[in-house]
Amino acid sequence: MSVKERILESAKDLIYQKGYVATSISDIMEEAGVGKGQLYYYFKSKKEIGLSVTQDILESWHKELFEDIFESDKADADKFSAMIDWVCQFHKSQTVFYGCPVGNLIVELSTEDEDFRRPLNDFMNQWIERLAKLLQNLHVNWSEEQAQLQARQVISNIQGSIVILKVSQNIQVLENNMVDLKKRYS
Incomplete structure (x- = not known):
């Protein structure tokens, strides 16, 4: 791992666990x-590190969620289940539940800095759009507007469940809510 990658990975872990601020x-x-010289050789400021971490997380999620799940050859119901499983697997791999990496950044930074808000908002809008199309395929009688609303509700349910997981430190909370989402939507 290069020095730059080590800095980014360290920053990503710390920001996830402690928050950006x-x-x-x-x-x-x-x-x-x-050392300070090495860090500033690669990054001009903490903000540049934070934006690089944010971009890295969003690129990873884009691949894992959009490409590997939504653009896969799976049936639509299986794609929905795979999205839910993807959320659960990330959190099951944790020993301490710090929350959602993207959700944490949104809560902490979206009202503070437009440079952080824009890419986070773009990602969330893409997730809503792709999920709405998937839901509309699963529920053909739904209008585009209804599918959009349901997509926002699914994502809100996921994020709310992760917040409860974070405060309870009980993975069963997330698992139970995700099983319910699968039953309701797939």
């Missing part, structure tokens, strides 16, 4: 095992 440049340097 609470993560200092010193924290990132210590976690990455780099």
